[in-house]
Amino acid sequence: MWPMKRKFNRGQTILWMIAVAALIGYCFGPATGPYYLRLLSLSLIYLILTSGLNIVSGYTGQVSLGQAGLYGIGAYTGGILATSLGWSFWLCLPAAMAVAGIFGLLLGLPTLRVSGHYLALITIGFGVIVEKILIEWVGLTGGPEGIYIPGVTMFGTPVDETMFFYILLAICLIVILITRNIIHSPYGNAFSAIRGNETAASCMGIGIMKYKLLAFVLSSVFAGLSGCLYAFYSTYISPDTFVFNLSVFFLLTIIVGGQGTLTGPIIGTILLTIGPEYLSSIDKYRMILYGLILIVAVIGLPDGITGIIRRKFPDLITFSQPKEICADPIVPTHAENQGGELLALTGVSKEFGGLMAIDNVTLTLDKGSIHSLIGPNGAGKSTLINLITGVYAPNHGQISFDNKPISGNNPSLIARLGIARTFQNVQLFKNLTVVENVLAGTHRHNKASLFEFILRTKKARKIADYSYAETWGLFKLIVLEAKASDFADSLSAGQQRLLEIARALALKPKLLILDEPAAGLNEVEINSLGRIIKQIKDKGISILLIEHHIDFVMDISDKGSVLNFGRIIAEGTPGEVQTNPEVIEAYLGKKVVDEPC
């Protein structure tokens, strides 16, 4: 999703030079002697795994402590196929990746229901189960004795340690490149969006389950590859390698390096694999020291080493303006959006416990109109929006959009049909920059597969460039170009609200739902908001607006509905609503005595 060509600034140049120097250093690895060569090889094998772990735990935010289990599955798949069936190294690699990928899919399935510490425990449990099976299923795995694996041959000649090191280096570079292409694609953007805010991501049309499972499978495929390489590299595997502590080590590497950054796992893995060797003189205290590093690193470096680097070079992430900015990011929808109903609610009810939050609401919204929903605090306005967008499922009643029933669907499906929304409490992806926030809204229009982005095909590049140009067009609309590379939570409250609108517009919706867009805005900002809303309406997009600023509402709406205690008490043009006695009663209370004139 990034622009494909970019110029480096000072910080970027320095870091690239360090990276190239490290790579050249690695190329001279075999000169360090057999002991260090082994360590360097091991760090490359681990790096393949941690790059994958970074996708699921770092970017997507689903902590996995079962990675050693997947690593073991990869190693044993390779080992068993090589010894029992006589498969060659080159055939075992894809097989190990496939098997580990399948197990990763199984491991990812519980994420349909849980996350956080539950997921951590599930993955720990998975790791323990794999470890026990490796020990107990002697017939298949050789039990505690382990398996001896024949050496690798290439073009008929056996591969020595030095040659194997270069093979590892090549595979490792390919893996890093693939990871980079994934992360800089709409898929990577979706992963980060999920970590930032699941509800918002799903309301932007990102299928949470699909992407979580994809992240798990990707990380498992990498773990399987890494495990198989380890099996052939060490030529002997036994269950006591693939233990829980190894999973902790893997997670620690990306925490120390910096989660959710491309360089984080590289820095962390190299540091933690090779670093401890200098402590071998105090071998007795090594594990204690390791535990201390764990505590100090997590508390002292919450963003890892890359976090420090980013603070040192704040302009490291800079999004430059594309050559062509989409002049008109909001596509006119007059043709398909004229006449008739766009959204229809019939008899919709929602209970929370015993409370009727929404009671038998029937509401229709005409195509191309601005429909306002007003009502006192606690009337159920936001709940109604959550019902329309699928965040909640209604207990009774039907909701249909464009004559298709949508009630009961999940938010991402509804968003993909063309309903975009903002939230009453701003729900931005705080871990993402302003640009990436808006890009997350363009998901509905990504038609290229993950493989096309990994290979950077012409189609994928075109889609990426187009979305990027569109995003900048939206920035022009909300006047936020200068902040494009800033993190979303560094914006002012007003800017955050506008950014949410831009993100919603990136979906190119037929219906835009704005939940109190003017809350917390000053007079100037409210005026520019009014201008933007009119601009949106002129393009034929229907708007459902919730707002408390009555002047603002009356000024721009075509029609209004008033909600009180979960029921619609009035409906009509702004003038009709304003003079309705029930509405006045709801807002100002009942008149007891008529004041004498």
Added chain:
Amino acid sequence: MLEAIESGLVMGSIYALLALAINIIYSTTGIINFAHAELVMLGAMFSLAIIVNSGAPIIPGLIIACALVGVVALVLYYATIKPFGDRLGNSLGWLMTTLGAGIIFKNIAQLIWGTQPRAFPSIGGESLKTVLGIKILPHDLWVLVITLAIALFIMALFDKTVLGSAIRATAHSHNTTRLMGISAEKIILVCFLMSGIVAGIAGNLIAPITFAGAQMTSTIGLKGFGAAIIGGIGNSKGAFVGGLLLGILEAVSMLYVTPGYKDAIAFFIMIAVISIKPGGIFGVAYETKV
């Protein structure tokens, strides 16, 4: 079959005891203490050092040992949880720091007491007693009774006392609790202390079964988490029932497969429960507010 259930009940009580203590900390801070298993281990090792090696009288020795574990739990809080401040809930950083603390405890214990597991005296001697027609070790009976007593004590404390409501209030919101004039920090410290003491008691109950050593709780600890999850984390009744259930299911399954798969089965049960009913058997699911 009856014997399997009996041994399952004993191991189950131990899982329940761990789960109860894990819950105490979870209910105020929302975190799972991954160093809990090591606190349990320290309970046994302290007793071994104080009573068996130094020859201190049993009852005061036990009290000192359990109190010491409580103190270690307080240190654990200051070292691994407090530094996060208000960022605690935002990430799983606490998971890594408590894991790290566990690794440190385990390796320090190994440095002091070596890697060789040692025998640990049980309560009530080695002669079998017959209760309700089943032959049972007196120690096993004590395990059941003490676990039940502690479970009832914790439940009464949480539901019936002012301290209990303060704990539950702290769980809900630290800031609001502070505004009500309760020191959230004090409440958390009390909970860590209690959790540590219960861990110490658990250590003394487990050691006669597993022998005492630095590695004695490596898998038992994970099953304690499993029990807490199965019962619905944060729920004392759930922890008790979850522990017993896990113990019995595990023991009964051993009648059909080789004992090596015991841990695998326990964790499989845990994963199945989390996947099917994430709130645990006593959990209540709420719709999250957007």
